[in-house]
Each structure stands twice: as C-alpha cells, then as structure tokens.
Amino acid sequence: MQKIWDKALEVGWDETDMNGKLSLTGLSLILQRVAVEHAEHLGFGYSEISKDNVSWVLFRLNMQIFRSPRWKEKIRIRTWPREIIGLAAFREFILFSEKGDVLCNASSEWLIIDLTTRRPQRMDRFKEMAHLNTATKALDYHPLPLNTKCDFSPLFSITTRHSDLDLNGHTNARKYFDWLDDAIYQVHKEKEISFLQMNYFHECQMGEEISVEICQEDQKTFRGFKQESGKTAFIAQVEF
Numbered sequence: 254m255q256k257i258w259d260k261a262l263e264v265g266w267d268e269t270d271m272n273g274k275l276s277l278t279g280l281s282l283i284l285q286r287v288a289v290e291h292a293e294h295l296g297f298g299y300s301e302i303s304k305d306n307v308s309w310v311l312f313r314l315n316m317q318i319f320r321s322p323r324w325k326e327k328i329r330i331r332t333w334p335r336e337i338i339g340l341a342a343f344r345e346f347i348l349f350s351e352k353g354d355v356l357c358n359a360s361s362e363w364l365i366i367d368l369t370t371r372r373p374q375r376m377d378r379f380k381e382m383a384h385l386n387t388a389t390k391a392l393d394y395h396p397l398p399l400n401t402k403c404d405f406s407p408l409f410s411i412t413t414r415h416s417d418l419d420l421n422g423h424t425n426a427r428k429y430f431d432w433l434d435d436a437i438y439q440v441h442k443e444k445e446i447s448f449l450q451m452n453y454f455h456e457c458q459m460g461e462e463i464s465v466e467i468c469q470e471d472q473k474t475f476r477g478f479k480q481e482s483g484k485t486a487f488i489a490q491v492e493f
Contacts, residue, residue: 254294254295254385255291255294256333256385256386256387257331257332257333257387258287258290258291258294258331258332258333259329259330259331260287260290260329260330260331261327261328261329262283262327262328262329262330263325263326263327263328264279264322264323264324264325264326264328265279265324266324267279268280268282268283268324269323269324270434272443273323273324274321274322274323274324275321275322275323276434277430277433277434277437277446277449278427278430278431278434280316280318280321280348280357280430281314281426281427281430281451282427283330283348284314284316284330284332284346284359284361285311285426285427287330287332287346288332288344288346288361288363291332291333291334292309292334295334295382295385296382297379297382299420302365303368306367306368306369307365307366307367307368307374308365308366308368308420308421309342309363309364309365310363310364310365310366310421310423310426310453310456311361311362311363311426311453312341312361312362312363312364312452312453313341313361313362313450313451313452313453314359314360314361314362314426314450314451315359315360315361315392315396315448315449315450315451316357316358316359316448316449316450317357317358317359317392317394317447317448318356318357318445318446318447318448318449319354319355319356319357319447320350320354320356321356321445322348322350322356326350326351327350327351328348328349328350328351328356329348329349329350329351330346330347330348330349331346331347331348331349332344332345332346332347333345333386333387333389334385334386334387335360335386335387335388335389335390336383336386336388337376337379337380337383337386339376340364340365340373340374340375340376341362341363341364341376342362342363342364342365342376342379343360343361343362343363344360344361344362344363345359345360345361345387345389345390345391345392346358346359346360346361346391347359347391358391358392358393358394359391359392360390360391360392365379366421368421368422371456394448396448396450396490396492397490397492399450399452399474399488399490400468400470400471400474400490401474401488403468403469403470403471403474404468404469404470405466405467405468405469405476405478406466406467406469407464407465407466408436408439408440408465408466408467409435409436409439409464409465410462410463410464410465410480411432411462411463411465412460412461412462412463413428413457413458413459413460413461413463414459414460415459417457417459418459421456422458423456423457423458424456424457424458426453428457429451429453429477429486429487429489430451432463432465432477433451433465433475433487433489435465436465436467436475437475437491440467440472441472441493444493445493446491446492446493447492447493448491448492449489449490449491449492450489450490451487451489452487452488452489453486453487454484454485454486454487454488455479455482455484455485455486456486457477457479457486461479461480461481461482462479462480462481463477463478463479463480463486464477464478464480465477465478466478473490473491473492473493474488474489474490475488475489475490475491476488476489
C-alpha cells in the first residue's frame with residue numbers, strides 16, 4: 254500500500270485556458286482524479302464503498318496557487334489522506350513542476366453520503382484505516398473567513414443538464430469550477446489568483462436553475478444559488 258501517491262502528468266490541451274495555462278477547472282480535475290485513484294488503491298474508493306450504497310462527495314477545497322503550468326508542461330502531483338474529524342475526511346495535495354518547484358498546495362474535505370437519503374454518514378468504518386493516514390499538512394496558509402452574509406447580485410444563470418452529472422447522480426464538482434471561472438473572468442478578467450476556497454453546500458440535480466452571483470461588498474466572494482429551493486449550492490472566495 255502506498256500511503257502517499259505520486260503521479261507524473263503532462264498538462265493537456267483540454268485542461269488549459271485561452272492563454273495556454275492550466276485552468277481552474279483543469280486544476281480541480283487533476284486533484285479529483287488523483288484523489289479517486291489513491292482512494293481506490295487504498296481500498297476505500299467508490300468501487301468498494303458503493304457496495305454499501307454510499308459515496309464520497311467533495312465538501313471543501315482550498316488551493317494556494319503559486320504558478321499555473323502551461324500546456325504540455327510536465328508536472329507531478331502528490332496526495333495523501335490526512336485525518337478524520339467529525340464527519341469530514343481530509344486529503345492533502347502538492348503540485349510540483351518538473352524541476353520540483355511547488356506550483357500549488359491544496360487541502361480538501363470529503364463527506365460520505367448515503368446515495369438514497371443523500372445525507373452525510375458517520376466515518377466510523379474509516380477510523381480503522383487511520384494507519385493509512387499521513388499527518389503532514391500540505392497547506393499552512395490560513396485564508397480570510399468566508400464572507401457568507403454579504404449582499405449578492407446575479408452575474409448569470411445556468412440550468413444543469415444531463416452532461417453535468419456524475420456517478421453520484423448530481424452535478425460533478427468540476428462544473429462548479431466552470432461556473433466560478435466564468436464569474437471571476439466576468440468581473441476581474443485575467444487577474445492571477447493566489448488563493449481560492451471552494452465550499453460545496455448543496456448538491457445540484459439535473460434541470461435546476463443556478464444563479465451565479467457576486468458579493469457587492471468585496472467583489473471576491475461568489476456563490477451559486479439554487480433558484481427554486483432557495484438553497485446555496487456553493488460559495489467560493491478568491492484572493493489575487
């Protein structure tokens with residue numbers, strides 16, 4: 254068993270933005286993919302736990318970005334599970350350049366949900382696997398407190414479709430980054446992001462209308478608001 258997972262990659266065409274740099278969506282995809290691969294390797298991935306009608310869902314992702322690699326650039330991603338606190342399991346990531354420079358440090362929190370009730374489940378079964386965890390934190394940076402009570406104004410709306418859904422039957426986490434990337438560009442154009450925190454609050458099902466909005470006070474906090482239910486799908490906050 255490899256407690257720490259290392260993988261060499263090359264930045265793909267479909268992972269870059271119009272400037273040829275790894276996009277926010279591309280970065281989120283790389284992190285998700287290696288998280289899934291490593292969980293499968295350790296024996297607690299979707300293939301195994303779905304037998305009990307449960308699945309992992311991403312709850313929070315914090316990323317400190319030092320430099321975005323370019324198309325065809327060779328990179329290396331390292332990931333490991335860190336600990337379980339309450340209902341959340343923490344997983345860490347470091348993205349390296351080919352020379353070994355740190356490009357991005359990231360930390361994530363994952364929940365287990367029942368695929369029928371859609372409710373978070375206790376992590377008791379995974380505490381027996383604590384020996385597979387590595388206590389090291391990838392991210393020591395402490396972001397500003399999330400601004401959730403500001404006055405949000407709409408930027409654009411989308412309706413979730415069949416192609417947005419994943420094996421869990423809801424909108425894949427990467428789609429939220431598509432929406433966020435568009436919102437950031439609409440307001441800030443091509444400013445370089447140094448830190449991003451994405452918080453997933455309520456899953457999106459097919460056919461739901463999502464209003465993507467910005468906080469008028471700080472112009473750095475964005476949310477996805479589910480129009481029909483009145484629930485917040487996500488809140489993200491960026492630093493430049």
